[in-house]
Amino acid sequence: MFSIERRVRRIWVEAKPTMMSYTLEQEQTTKQILSRYPNNVDEMARQALGKKHWLVLATGSSINAAQSARYYIEKMTGAILDIREPFHFTNYDQLSDHIDYIAGVSQSGQSTSTIGALERIKKESGLPIAALSSDVHSAMSEVADLMVDVGCGKERVGYVTKGFTATTLTLMLAGLRIADLSGKLSSDEVAEQINQFNLACSSINSIIAKTESFYEQFKDELLTAPKFTVIACGPAVGTINEFETKFIETVRVPSRGVELEAFMHGPYLEVNQEHRIFFVETDSKVRDRLIRLKQYESKITPYTYGIVLEASSDPRTIGLELSISEWIAPLVLIVPFQVLAYHIAEGRGNNLSQRIYTDFGVAMSSKTAPGDYV
Numbered sequence: 001m002f003s004i005e006r007r008v009r010r011i012w013v014e015a016k017p018t019m020m021s022y023t024l025e026q027e028q029t030t031k032q033i034l035s036r037y038p039n040n041v042d043e044m045a046r047q048a049l050g051k052k053h054w055l056v057l058a059t060g061s062s063i064n065a066a067q068s069a070r071y072y073i074e075k076m077t078g079a080i081l082d083i084r085e086p087f088h089f090t091n092y093d094q095l096s097d098h099i100d101y102i103a104g105v106s107q108s109g110q111s112t113s114t115i116g117a118l119e120r121i122k123k124e125s126g127l128p129i130a131a132l133s134s135d136v137h138s139a140m141s142e143v144a145d146l147m148v149d150v151g152c153g154k155e156r157v158g159y160v161t162k163g164f165t166a167t168t169l170t171l172m173l174a175g176l177r178i179a180d181l182s183g184k185l186s187s188d189e190v191a192e193q194i195n196q197f198n199l200a201c202s203s204i205n206s207i208i209a210k211t212e213s214f215y216e217q218f219k220d221e222l223l224t225a226p227k228f229t230v231i232a233c234g235p236a237v238g239t240i241n242e243f244e245t246k247f248i249e250t251v252r253v254p255s256r257g258v259e260l261e262a263f264m265h266g267p268y269l270e271v272n273q274e275h276r277i278f279f280v281e282t283d284s285k286v287r288d289r290l291i292r293l294k295q296y297e298s299k300i301t302p303y304t305y306g307i308v309l310e311a312s313s314d315p316r317t318i319g320l321e322l323s324i325s326e327w328i329a330p331l332v333l334i335v336p337f338q339v340l341a342y343h344i345a346e347g348r349g350n351n352l353s354q355r356i357y358t359d360f361g362v363a364m365s366s367k368t369a370p371g372d373y374v
């Protein structure tokens, strides 16, 4: 295989993008988004300044991105983020009086459930509505007061990767800008946050390279897996939800992301010696509990693996060698799972360039228009 740098350079001459070529674009795309701070999120930050209770509506990878950014935004702003599935919200939920800010997130801007939820809110309230998308002229723009460009351009494959990191980063930066404007952070503290984002974005190609060598080493175990489980806690719960989405879309074997403590109340009972379990560790205050669980499960199945932020000498663990907080970590913790999803799927013979169920979005009216896919 060519080096990551050479593969990144080749993307621009390849006619047809793939999930992997978009994965390889992420370092450059996230660096560009970061370089546009604060202008890219300034309007949203001013709109949301002082708001205490956000309702965030999104589905698929977009809700996973919102969950990945949630704790960072909450820490930065002091606001509470109530993140919900829009279809369920529209048909069953009440619009609480406590809500004072609305954010809809749809990378395509074409998910009818997200647009429908925003339409309901517009009809029932005068709450300010921001919509984040990679297409600011998409159907979602008709209902939003403010369109926020997540800055990655259209992603023309069904299994999004760069749209996920771009959305997560844009949301996090909006949180940072609010902290900056409100005076919650000093200019030195803002610079320290930017520095951590820089470290994270600049590490993406090296995370891809590390994951590919991990994959080569454990290929046989990964390709024959009957089931994947990933366990994490805190902000990394957004990561494991996106792992689940990505593996189900591409690898297509049972895959589940489970929050640490939730795993101990039912899911532990199904573990057998064939299960493949990943543990995602950050500098969490409950990290010891995660490590204890990993030790316990490693006695039941030999197929346990780790992802940690620091370096690791354990071959079964991908050490990202990255000094960033657990709040920012979800921006890049997803990258190993994107790379594994692609290689395991292709290795199992799922040709991801061959689209399937192409009539689904139109048949079920889940999108306003057929996907603009290659």
Ligand SMILES: O=P(O)(O)OC[C@H]1O[C@](O)(CO)[C@@H](O)[C@@H]1O
Binding pocket: 059, 060, 061, 062, 105, 106, 107, 108, 109, 110, 111, 114, 158, 159, 160, 361, 366
């Ligand atoms: O972020 P969007 O464009 O609303 O899409 C939500 C989800 O729907 C899909 O497009 C599938 O219909 C996923 O790829 C995506 O994660």
